[in-house]
Amino acid sequence: xxxxxxxxxxxxxxxxxxxxxxxxxxxxxxxxxxxxxxxxxxxxxxxxxxxxxxxxxxxxxxxxxxxxxxxxxxxxxxxxxxxxxxxxxxxxxxxxxxxxxxxxxxxxxxxxxxxxxxxxxxxxxxxxxxxxxxxxxxxxxxxxxxxxxxxxxxxxxxxxxxxxxxxxxxxxxxxxxxx
Amino acid sequence: xxxxxxxxxxxxxxxxxxxxxxxxxxxxxxxxxxxxxxxxxxxxxxxxxxxxxxxxxxxxxxxxxxxxxxxxxxxxxxxxxxxxxxxxxxxxxxxxxxxxxxxxxxxxxxxxxxxxxxxxxxxxxxxxxxxxxxxxxxxxxxxxxxxxxxxxxxxxxxxxxxxxxxxxxxxxxxxxxx
Numbered sequence: 001x002x003x004x005x006x007x008x009x010x011x012x013x014x015x016x017x018x019x020x021x022x023x024x025x026x027x028x029x030x031x032x033x034x035x036x037x038x039x040x041x042x043x044x045x046x047x048x049x050x051x052x053x054x055x056x057x058x059x060x061x062x063x064x065x066x067x068x069x070x071x072x073x074x075x076x077x078x079x080x081x082x083x084x085x086x087x088x089x090x091x092x093x094x095x096x097x098x099x100x101x102x103x104x105x106x107x108x109x110x111x112x113x114x115x116x117x118x119x120x121x122x123x124x125x126x127x128x129x130x131x132x133x134x135x136x137x138x139x140x141x142x143x144x145x146x147x148x149x150x151x152x153x154x155x156x157x158x159x160x161x162x163x164x165x166x167x168x169x170x171x172x173x174x175x176x177x178x179x
Numbered sequence: 180x181x182x183x184x185x186x187x188x189x190x191x192x193x194x195x196x197x198x199x200x201x202x203x204x205x206x207x208x209x210x211x212x213x214x215x216x217x218x219x220x221x222x223x224x225x226x227x228x229x230x231x232x233x234x235x236x237x238x239x240x241x242x243x244x245x246x247x248x249x250x251x252x253x254x255x256x257x258x259x260x261x262x263x264x265x266x267x268x269x270x271x272x273x274x275x276x277x278x279x280x281x282x283x284x285x286x287x288x289x290x291x292x293x294x295x296x297x298x299x300x301x302x303x304x305x306x307x308x309x310x311x312x313x314x315x316x317x318x319x320x321x322x323x324x325x326x327x328x329x330x331x332x333x334x335x336x337x338x339x340x341x342x343x344x345x346x347x348x349x350x351x352x353x354x355x356x357x
Contacts, residue, residue: 006351010320012297018212018226026230027204031197035240 120173127177189250192240200237207251208233210322211258217317218262220302228265232258248331251324255332259314304354312347319344 191199211232216225235257236243243253305313311333318329319340326344330337 006348006355007320009297009301009355010316012294013213013217013301013317013321014323015294016213016216016298017209018229019222022226022230023208026226026233027201027208030204030230030234030237031201033234033237035195036238037241 116170120170124173124177185250186245189243189245192237193243195241200240203250204233207254210251211254213321214255214258214317215262217302217305217321218313219265220306224265228258228261232261235261249324249328251322252328252331255318256334259333300355304351307354308347308350311343312350315340315343316347316351 188199188202192203208229212225212229215228215232216222219225219228232254236254305316308316314333315329318324318332319326324332326337326340330340333340335343
């Protein structure tokens with residue numbers, strides 16, 4: 001069967017018409033009602049439009065960000081704030097500074113420890129030798145005797161404390177020296 | 180496509196003017212009824228569904244946006260959804276042989292009988308097509324919509340409509356040749 005014949009048969013369907021009485025009744029019923037009022041803000045269509053627009057804007061801004069080289073590149077070159085937490089160079093410099101300050105502190109501790117040790121040694125040597133008092137001035141002798149008596153007690157005041165272990169060992173040595 | 184006069188009528192209807200919607204009803208009622216009738220094959224059901232389509236259209240006329248497509252595209256979309264819902268909720272199926280004769284325009288009884296036979300033949304053949312092919316055949320060859328208008332009514336690209344149309348005609352040929 002050729003297409004024209006199908007077309008002829010289909011054309012016969014164009015003569016299908018609804019009942020006039022039904023048409024009139026239906027029309028009257030429909031037009032007697034009022035159309036729904038649509039809320040311009042909360043309608044589903046508006047919500048969909050808002051979501052669609054925000055989605056498009058989000059994707060476009062992400063792509064722009066991606067094309068421009070990412071957050072670190074923008075922060076490095078364009079950002080007026082210049083967030084240091086995001087800059088690699090500033091982080092490296094900061095880490096170096098911290099390292100240097102730690103090294104300096106360690107050197108100081110080492111130096112103080114050595115000087116403490118020297119002082120202890122000197123004191124112990126002095127304490128081993130007998131003190132020689134001059135007979136010329138009894139006041140000086142008295143003071144020197146007093147100083148000899150008090151010297152070992154006050155030494156700890158002149159020592160710089162480094163760590164608890166060092167202080168303990170110094171105390172022991174001083175006690176021995178006093179004995 | 181929309182002509183200037185129809186656009187004004189639609190704008191009046193959107194504004195809530197019942198007489199304007201009445202004009203649209205008069206213009207498209209026949210087409211929508213025919214479309215539904217050929218899909219449900221039952222006069223009363225087609226009338227009920229057509230009534231529901233226009234009721235929905237009038238109730239939601241304020242959400243209608245003029246986008247350059249004919250007003251009928253929107254009505255066909257509502258009609259399609261209505262038919263789908265109808266089949267979804269309908270429990271029992273009708274035998275095509277027991278379907279009532281449609282209301283046709285004819286002069287003599289002979290002519291009417293001949294017409295009704297042809298319509299039955301078409302209905303039978305169309306009912307064996309897929310839903311999409313049915314829609315394309317009815318809109319393109321019975322309601323005389325252009326491919327663009329059909330595409331708008333079925334929410335499909337024009338190229339898809341052309342493919343569907345080609346397949347539908349081939350299938351119709353096979354069915355009618357049997």
